[in-house]
Amino acid sequence: MNQKLFAKIASFFGMIGLGGICMKLTIIGYWGGYPKKNGASSGYLLEHDGFNLLIDCGSGVLAKMQNIIEPEELDAVLISHYHPDHIADIGVLQHARLIQGFLGKSFPTLPIYGHPFDQTEFTKLTYKEITKGISYEPNEILSVGPFQVTFLKTDHPVPCYAMRIEANGKSIVYTGDSSFKEEFIEFTKGTDLLLCECNFYQQQNGKSAGHMNSIDAGQFAERAGVKQLILTHLPHYGELSKLIHEASTEYTGIIKLADDFQTISL
Template identity: 65%
Template sequence: MKLTVIGCWGGYPNKNEASSGYLVEHNGFNLLIDCGSGVLSRMQNYIQPEQLDAVLLSHYHPDHNADIGVLYHARLIKGFLGTKPPVLPIYGHNLDQHEFSKLTYKNVTKGVAYDPEQSIEIGPFTITFLRTVHPVPCFAMRIEAGGKAIVYTADSAYKEEFVYFSREADVLLCECNFYGHQNGKGAGHMTSFETGQLAQSAKVQQLVLTHLPHYGEIDQLVKEARQNYSGPTQLAEEGLSISL
C-alpha cells in the first residue's frame, strides 16, 4: 500500500498547493481520499484524472470536496477527446442529502452512500469509519490492505475513541490545525499535543501531521507532538510518499 499526499492545508490551499487530498494505491487500484481545493491540479503531477478508480470523502466542507466538480468535468472532457473513462464511484455519507446529490453527474460520476456503522470494500481496501467531533457530519477512516493500515482522522477535535480506532496503525495521518497552547475543541480540530498523545496511546508506527494552519512556524507542530510521542513524526507536504 502506498500513500501520497496531494494537499495538506486546512481551510484553503497555500499558493501553488492544495487543501486536503491523499492518494492511496494498492495492486494497481487508485483511491483518492478527499478532493479539496487545488487537488485536481496538483494530482496531475502523480496520476491523471481518468486513472482514478474511486474517490472517498470524509465530509462536505470545501477544503475537502471543492474539486469534485472539477474532477467530473475533467473526466467528461476526456470522454469528448476519445478516451471515455468508466463511471467513477464517489463514496460519501448521505447525512447531508443536498451535498451527497452533487456526487452524481450525468454518466461520469456516481455518488455511493457509505454506512459509517459498517465497513466497506473499495477495490482492495477495507475501510471502517469513526464519526469525528466537527461542526458537520465527518468521518475518520481506517484503510486496510495487504496487512497494513492507514488511519486518516479527517477533521476532528480529540476524542478517546480515536485510540482504539487507530491502534497499531502503520501510519496515523492526523489533522493538526492548532498549536499546543491553543484549544481546538470549539472549532472541531486537534492540537499538536493531542496528536502526539493519540499516536503514543494508539502505539502507531508513525505520525504524519496534516490539515495544517496558515500561521505560526509549522515546524513547531512536530516539536510539540514529539513531546507526547516517541515515534517518527513529520509534517505532510505535497509529494510526500510512504510505501508500506
C-alpha cells in the same frame, strides 16, 4: 524525463517491498481551510495493486494530482465530509473526466463514496454518467477495490468520518477533521500510519472548532501505539516545525509534517 513519467517509475519501485507490492500514500494537499499559493487543501492518493483511490478532493487537488496521474486514471474517491476544503475540486474532477470522454477516452463511471447525512451535498457527487455518489454506512465495512475501510464519526461541526483503510496486512488511519475523542484510541490501535489533522499549536484549544492541536495529536499517537505519525490539515501561520517539536513531547515515534508529493510505502 518528464515529471509524470518519473513519478510513475518511482511509484512502481516504491511500492515493491520485501513482502511484495505495498500500499502507497502520496500527499497531494494538506492545508487546512484553503490552499496556500501553489498548494492544495486536503487530498491523498492511496495506491495498491493497480488501484488508485483519492481520499478527499479539496481546493487545488486536481491540478496537483495531474503531476502523478490523470483524472481518468482514478478508480474511486472517498470523502470524509462536505466542507469545501475537502470537496471543492469534485466539480472540476467531474468536468475533467467529461471532457476527456469527449476527446475519445473511454473509462467507467467513477464511484465517489460519501456519507448520506447531508443530502444536498451527497447528491452533487453524481454527475451524468461521469461520477456516481455511493453512500457508505458508518457501521459497516466498505470494500473499495483492494481496500477494506471502517469508519468512526468524528467531533466536528458537520458530520465527518475518520477512516481506517486496510490492505495486504497494513493499515492507515485518516482522521478527517475532528477534535480529539476517546474512541479514536481503539479505532487506531497499532496502525502503521496515522494521518492526523493538526490545525493548531499547543497553546491553542481547537476543541470548539472541531480540530486538534499538536499536543492532542502526539498524545493520541502515543496512546494508540501507531508506528508513524504524519501531521496534516496544517495552519497557515506560525513556524510549522514547532508542531513536530510540540507533538514529540508526547509521542516517541516517527513524526513528519505533510508535504507536497510526500510518499509513504507500507
